[in-house]
Amino acid sequence: MPGFATTWRRRASLAAGLGICLVASAVSHPVWSQGAVPPGLAQIIAAAPPEAWRSIDPENTLYLTIPQGRVVIELAPAFAPAHVANIKRLVRAGFFDGLFVVRAQDNYVVQWGDADSKHPAGGGELRLKAEFDRPFATSDSFVPLPDPDTYAPQVGFAGDFPAARDPAKGLTWLTHCYGMVGAGRDADADSGGGPELYAVIGQAPRQLDRNVTLVGRVIEGMDIFSALPRGHGEIGFYQTQAEKIPIQSVKIAADLPAAQRTSFQVLRTDSPTFAALIQNRRFRHDDWYKTAAGHIDVCNVPLPVRTVGK
Amino acid sequence: MPGFATTWRRRASLAAGLGICLVASAVSHPVWSQGAVPPGLAQIIAAAPPEAWRSIDPENTLYLTIPQGRVVIELAPAFAPAHVANIKRLVRAGFFDGLFVVRAQDNYVVQWGDADSKHPAGGGELRLKAEFDRPFATSDSFVPLPDPDTYAPQVGFAGDFPAARDPAKGLTWLTHCYGMVGAGRDADADSGGGPELYAVIGQAPRQLDRNVTLVGRVIEGMDIFSALPRGHGEIGFYQTQAEKIPIQSVKIAADLPAAQRTSFQVLRTDSPTFAALIQNRRFRHDDWYKTAAGHIDVCNVPLPVRTVGK
Numbered sequence: 215m216p217g218f219a220t221t222w223r224r225r226a227s228l229a230a231g232l233g234i235c236l237v238a239s240a241v242s243h244p245v246w247s248q249g250a251v252p253p254g255l256a257q258i259i260a261a262a263p264p265e266a267w268r269s270i271d272p273e274n275t276l277y278l279t280i281p282q283g284r285v286v287i288e289l290a291p292a293f294a295p296a297h298v299a300n301i302k303r304l305v306r307a308g309f310f311d312g313l314f315v316v317r318a319q320d321n322y323v324v325q326w327g328d329a330d331s332k333h334p335a336g337g338g339e340l341r342l343k344a345e346f347d348r349p350f351a352t353s354d355s356f357v358p359l360p361d362p363d364t365y366a367p368q369v370g371f372a373g374d375f376p377a378a379r380d381p382a383k384g385l386t387w388l389t390h391c392y393g394m395v396g397a398g399r400d401a402d403a404d405s406g407g408g409p410e411l412y413a414v415i416g417q418a419p420r421q422l423d424r425n426v427t428l429v430g431r432v433i434e435g436m437d438i439f440s441a442l443p444r445g446h447g448e449i450g451f452y453q454t455q456a457e458k459i460p461i462q463s464v465k466i467a468a469d470l471p472a473a474q475r476t477s478f479q480v481l482r483t484d485s486p487t488f489a490a491l492i493q494n495r496r497f498r499h500d501d502w503y504k505t506a507a508g509h510i511d512v513c514n515v516p517l518p519v520r521t522v523g524k
Numbered sequence: 525m526p527g528f529a530t531t532w533r534r535r536a537s538l539a540a541g542l543g544i545c546l547v548a549s550a551v552s553h554p555v556w557s558q559g560a561v562p563p564g565l566a567q568i569i570a571a572a573p574p575e576a577w578r579s580i581d582p583e584n585t586l587y588l589t590i591p592q593g594r595v596v597i598e599l600a601p602a603f604a605p606a607h608v609a610n611i612k613r614l615v616r617a618g619f620f621d622g623l624f625v626v627r628a629q630d631n632y633v634v635q636w637g638d639a640d641s642k643h644p645a646g647g648g649e650l651r652l653k654a655e656f657d658r659p660f661a662t663s664d665s666f667v668p669l670p671d672p673d674t675y676a677p678q679v680g681f682a683g684d685f686p687a688a689r690d691p692a693k694g695l696t697w698l699t700h701c702y703g704m705v706g707a708g709r710d711a712d713a714d715s716g717g718g719p720e721l722y723a724v725i726g727q728a729p730r731q732l733d734r735n736v737t738l739v740g741r742v743i744e745g746m747d748i749f750s751a752l753p754r755g756h757g758e759i760g761f762y763q764t765q766a767e768k769i770p771i772q773s774v775k776i777a778a779d780l781p782a783a784q785r786t787s788f789q790v791l792r793t794d795s796p797t798f799a800a801l802i803q804n805r806r807f808r809h810d811d812w813y814k815t816a817a818g819h820i821d822v823c824n825v826p827l828p829v830r831t832v833g834k
Contacts, residue, residue: 320746320747320750321702321746321750346815361674362673363674364671364672364673364674364819364820364821365819365821392727401811403814416702416750417701417702417727417821417824418821418824419824420817420821421820423815424814425812425813425814436630437754440630440631440750441628441630441752441754443751444751495731498731501711503731504735505656505733505735507730507733509675510674511675511727511728514727514728514729514731
């Protein structure tokens, strides 16, 4: 019964049984389901101690609801404090409710909101100073990858987000991987702010790094975003009002009654479990993989997310 | 009017007016629409002389028709001669007609066909020896990229496909970029052959390089493939027959009357035009881009395709 379908179908059952959501990477490759060596991804994650998981702050969690379902975003205030604070003000003012997903460009981005909206901004701003990068301290947590990166001197993970650093310049920034969320802007670097947001749905457009303010990443619902019909206007804009996807609501999890929240946890990238995960992904060699890559791209590293409780 | 939507909408008009299809990359970024320097992508392509374009051989062109539309694939016999010959035998036997797209895994692959099908194989094989890589001669055309790659000693373009080389081992192979098409297999390296095929719809899963036989790339219709509803079974398999996407037909362009064919041309990657394109993409610095990446990933380089005639 040839076809890797078969192999993967059989082996994936272990990972699936854990109820773990693996976001922002190709993560359902074959893993060892028996035997002693080497440990597979599912086993590594299953063996993670409780302290390897970080609960995502409901204050930094957005629920974006469209007819296709719910998309959940974790905001990144450590990298974009002003943008994140502003987006939360806009959300709390109901700015996004009733606006639309206006663009779906294949292998690139979906985009929603409207900087020209007359919706109340509730004290929020429509333009902010760019937060493309920031200085880092040597004491900052940064989990580097050992492999060369095409775009940056150093890549890895900061605050459990994919990130890059330039030690010579003392700067760090988030990287445009699949599922990352950014603030659209006009030609002026300081013309973003959050009323228009986008999410990456294709090959990492790393040339956007340090050119747009990244504000977070999708932790649930990328399968919804990325399967939206592509727009047929220029650069993927929907051409008719009927094509646009209505935003039913955007909410901050902390503002909802506890019973309506989902508790998410992300695997800490500074945990020994994550270090084992990286090594496992770099050296995949099992009865399906014949040649281990021996390397991994920062945008191919799975960042496991799980829900707890109900 | 902040939001990069605005900028892009205005500027993209030039590229759109050319009727050029830019496949396998994020290609609709801002380009210069006026002024002398630096030349933008659309201008570079528009200025390409006729000899910079290669007509795609109808004998190596597949039309795959599903209810959502037509997907066109250019086969790569230079890299996978046995697989390509076998796929053409299967196509000509009507093997794929009436089968299904059976899997759509987010940020990974869509997959179609069925190695267990009882459809006539017309002398085609259901299993073939792997064609993961092949020796290269120093006389082989290879257009290298100057930037470091995370996965391979050298990356670039061969036969106008994204490719990699290991000079120490004298081996070359195609790379798993967005839109590349491969032959699914079971655990046995030699269990592929073509009855099950897949296309990459997400971040380049480069760890599959040299582990699966790549047979070509999608040159039209990736927006159709990548927006298919994701499967909710393990690793993205559709769980019910009703979810599967019926393959109405797969045809080789050469077998169709001329009036039913589309004539495609791809920009030659060994042309001066393509060299200019690469440099333009590596150093994007205009009134929108504030920081030029100075680098490019092999899977982010646009491979322009155009249609000629009707």
